[in-house]
Amino acid sequence: MRRVIVLMLLYLLMQAVLPLGEGTPAALVLMAFGFLILGAYSVGELATTVRLPKIVGYLVAGLAVGPAALNFVSVPVMEQLAPVSELAIALIAFLAGAELQIDEVRKRGVLLLKMMTAELSVSFIGIVVVLVSLHHYLPFLDGAPWAEVIGFSILFASVAVVHSPAVTMALLSESGAKGVVARTTLGVVLLADVAVVLTFSGALALTRVLAPPTSGGPVVSSWAVLWEIGGAVLVGAVLGAVVALYLRFIKRELFIFAILVAFFGAEIAGLLHVETLLTLLVAGFVAENAGGGEGEHLRHAMERAGAPVFVVFFALAGAKIKPEAVIQLWPLVIPIVVVRAAGIWAGTQLGAWWAKAEPAAAKYTWMGLISQAGVAIGLSSVVANVYPERGEEMRTLFLAIIAINETIGPILFRLSLLRSGEAKPESFRGGGH
Secondary structure (H helix, E strand, C coil), X not given: CHHHHHHHHHHHHHHHHHHHHCCCHHHHHHHHHHHHHHHHHHHHHHHHHCCCCHHHHHHHHHHHXXXXXXXXXXXXXXXXXXXXXXXXXXXXXXXXXXXCCHHHHHHHHHHHHHHHHHHHHHHHHHHHHHHHHCHHHCCCCCCCCHHHHHHHHHHXXXXXCXXXXXXXXXXXXXXXXCCHHHHHHHXXXXXXXXXXXXXXXXXXXXXXXXXXXXXXXXXXXXXXXXXXXXXXXXXXXXXXXXXXXXXXXXXXXXXXXHHHHHHHHHHHHHHCCCCHHHHHHHHHHHHHHHCCCCHHHHHHHHHHHHHHHHHHHHHHHHHCCCHHHHHHHHHHHHHHHHHHHHHHHHHHHHHHHHHCCCHHHHHHHHHHCCCCCHHHHHHHHHHHHHCHHXXXXXXXXXXXXXXXXXXXXXXXXXXXXXXXXXXXXXXHHCCCC
């Protein structure tokens, strides 16, 4: 009841204060930021009382205050808060890399690679088949030549198979789970992120050949793609080495240092035109394994520093959900969501058999791979830039699919951690680690 009262008071406060901020965008942005932290956090705490992950509460809060409902957080305000999302992604990527121990990579690297390959392949093929089968009902494929149908189906599938490192890391941090299901899920998600970037680049190049952009979209050379990936590994390794040296010889003010690492890491990646997620992931991996045992202290500092940023990040993701798009496109969305989930399940079963994975990993890992969020939205935006008309129609369908996967994914991952015995219900209510 206390949290409900807090939410009501916040609502009344925003109703009273919003008119005062009209004409001063900076004031509106600051108010929205503060409201998202308090309001989304309160809804997240309420979600735990009905056995839902906090992330679902953050998403619901964002949806409620976003353009689709109360419009406390308007589209211009969301655009101004974009740096918060970028910082959150950088923090999440660094933490994800820091969770990978070199000994575990040596021991389980082949297993993870086999599971990732099988899971992505099966779900990719399934999505391509369902899109080709339904192409007469898809606005961006209806009446198109078969070559374009195949090309755009492959391009669509290359984005639709992506997972969400953000959701995975947030739930692992919340629950403190470190068992075989948690580690396998995290490893597959991180490897898949790299594979998806490569697959998407190839699919976009193929589609350009089969259906040349009428807008003359930006040309992306193969060297640029290679630098985006290879350069990210190089830049991330250098950044991680610098962080490791700091941890070995200075070790002070880790709370502030954690934010600076994520912020400057993302900025450096942008300036050098390398993949931000991969850069910070490699940096986290190198820092953790070369930091002389001090990496754990930095991780804890980064989790504390990033807590309010993560709340706002997921609330903003919820604010971007368009319920009307989901409703209008549900006859197309549901088959794609179901086929993707079935492909993930079948692929992980095949991969687990191939890799001789532990029974718990074979049974539950697929449930942690359903979520989608920022990476999928980013890749769909790239498609919209290259193909303005068709790409925008594809992005609308993507957003509808992501809205569903973003909601059910955390619930399924929480369930997998509970059923496997790697997390307890009280660990989710308790706020995690």
